[in-house]
Amino acid sequence: MKKWYNEEYEFTVEVTGFLHGDHTERYCRNGEEPGDKYTCTYGCPVNQQGYGICSKTMMMLYPLMEAIRSGGDLENLGGDSKYSKTIVCPDGCMIFKLTAKPLGNRNFYKGKFWDYPDETTKD
Numbered sequence: 001m002k003k004w005y006n007e008e009y010e011f012t013v014e015v016t017g018f019l020h021g022d023h024t025e026r027y028c029r030n031g032e033e034p035g036d037k038y039t040c041t042y043g044c045p046v047n048q049q050g051y052g053i054c055s056k057t058m059m060m061l062y063p064l065m066e067a068i069r070s071g072g073d074l075e076n077l078g079g080d081s082k083y084s085k086t087i088v089c090p091d092g093c094m095i096f097k098l099t100a101k102p103l104g105n106r107n108f109y110k111g112k113f114w115d116y117p118d119e120t121t122k123d
Contacts, residue, residue, distance in 0.1 A: 005113050006105045007041035009068055013053060013061065014038075017095045019088055028093045030054040041103075056090040061098055068100045069107075 015036040018024075024033050030053070038045030038053045045053045045061070053061070064074060064085055079085035083100040108114060 008105045010041055010101045012039050012099045013045045014097050016097050032094045060087055
């Protein structure tokens with residue numbers, strides 16, 4: 001992989017608790033536990049051990065991350081603040097908190113970092 005663009009935001013996803021119960025075994029298939037933290041910029045969030053976040057939870061996180069990247073405010077979607085929102089996983093097991101941190105870099109599209117690889121869009 002050759003990451004060439006410095007993203008605008010860094011995202012942290014923290015497991016804040018169980019929706020029901022008090023242990024992960026035979027409950028959360030991915031093994032999430034309160035206190036687990038995942039980070040990313042554009043790719044999928046991974047923890048310090050290199051394991052990825054639950055794929056079902058990622059389906060919920062991606063639109064929220066895109067909302068932030070597009071200049072949105074998560075409070076307009078029931079968030080805790082402009083850059084954070086608490087969600088429950090699709091299985092109803094775990095509670096997660098997504099937090100975005102602006103990095104001060106230019107927007108991918110407004111900064112004109114993206115080009116078509118062919119000649120179909122010449123001005």
